[in-house]
Amino acid sequence: MNQSDFLKSVLPFKDKVFRLAKRLLVSTEEAEDATQELYFKLWRNKEKLANYKNVEAFAMTMTKNYCFDRLKSKQASNLTLVHSNYKEKDTALETKIEQRDSVSQVHELIDKLPEQQKLVIQLRDIEEYDFEEIGKMLDLKPTAVRVALSRARKTIRQELVKQHNYGII
Amino acid sequence: MELSKIEQLLEKYLNAETNLQEEATLKNYFSTGDVAPHLQEYESMFGYFAISKAETSAKPIQLNTKKKNWKWLSVAASVALLVSVYVGNGYLKEQEARAQYAEVMSTLKLLSTSLNKGNEAMASLYVYEDTVNKIFKTK
Numbered sequence: 653m654n655q656s657d658f659l660k661s662v663l664p665f666k667d668k669v670f671r672l673a674k675r676l677l678v679s680t681e682e683a684e685d686a687t688q689e690l691y692f693k694l695w696r697n698k699e700k701l702a703n704y705k706n707v708e709a710f711a712m713t714m715t716k717n718y719c720f721d722r723l724k725s726k727q728a729s730n731l732t733l734v735h736s737n738y739k740e741k742d743t744a745l746e747t748k749i750e751q752r753d754s755v756s757q758v759h760e761l762i763d764k765l766p767e768q769q770k771l772v773i774q775l776r777d778i779e780e781y782d783f784e785e786i787g788k789m790l791d792l793k794p795t796a797v798r799v800a801l802s803r804a805r806k807t808i809r810q811e812l813v814k815q816h817n818y819g820i821i
Numbered sequence: 822m823e824l825s826k827i828e829q830l831l832e833k834y835l836n837a838e839t840n841l842q843e844e845a846t847l848k849n850y851f852s853t854g855d856v857a858p859h860l861q862e863y864e865s866m867f868g869y870f871a872i873s874k875a876e877t878s879a880k881p882i883q884l885n886t887k888k889k890n891w892k893w894l895s896v897a898a899s900v901a902l903l904v905s906v907y908v909g910n911g912y913l914k915e916q917e918a919r920a921q922y923a924e925v926m927s928t929l930k931l932l933s934t935s936l937n938k939g940n941e942a943m944a945s946l947y948v949y950e951d952t953v954n955k956i957f958k959t960k
Binding site for chain 1: 834845866876
């Protein structure tokens with residue numbers, strides 16, 4: 653597999669990888685680094701890629717695992733401050749979103765969800781994968797994916813209703 | 822799309838029983854901006870999903886690490902060049918100095934041999950003078 657063949661097969665889902673990484677790592681810079689790192693890994697393992705029926709699902713699984721590793725090492729080294737630093741950089745984007753009908757509330761609500769529900773929402777409601785694929789990516793049975801997704805959707809909706817009714821942000 | 826149908830779909834949606842097509846229908850409905858007031862929380866949700874999906878990574882992917890190495894290589898090369906210019910310059914100066922030294926030395930040698938020749942000639946003159954004096958005294 654040469655470089656252009658490789659890129660042809662993996663570049664179409666680059667933004668999906670990036671968005672998944674951003675969902676988990678929060679900051680754009682970190683998500684970009686993670687995306688770069690993931691493509692390095694894929695490139696180094698390019699001979700094995702032919703063995704995978706679904707390279708995209710494989711890449712998403714790798715992204716998820718890589719981001720979890722990053723989060724773990726961050727927690728281990730107590731770099732929680734870095735997290736808040738990055739948030740400030742994103743304020744421009746956040747205000748942009750805020751202008752559009754409080755959609756940023758949804759962002760925060762998803763951020764508060766348990767990791768698995770966060771992933772399921774990202775993969776289903778944003779990237780629109782089917783349950784089979786999500787199950788493969790997260791190593792879950794499709795029914796478990798449904799359960800997590802249902803919980804996540806209900807939580808987000810409930811919180812939004814609460815905030816709209818009582819004016820709490 | 823009738824409102825009752827949307828409400829039905831939303832019920833299924835919350836239970837994660839909708840398929841991708843039905844979810845597309847919902848996304849479509851909530852992107853029109855004409856949403857029933859009691860469903861506004863869904864408008865925020867689906868609006869957020871649409872915005873998120875549009876986000877892209879601006880950074881291009883690089884597969885070659887060599888580029889980074891080239892940077893370091895150029896730094897190393899420039900350092901090597903500087904060092905070699907410095908050392909070479911010193912060597913050149915030394916060579917020049919040696920050449921000048923050799924030239925001066927050969928000139929001095931020439932001078933000294935000429936002087937020696939003069940001395941020898943002088944020595945024979947002295948001998949001549951001595952002899953002359955001897956002759957005149959003995960006279």
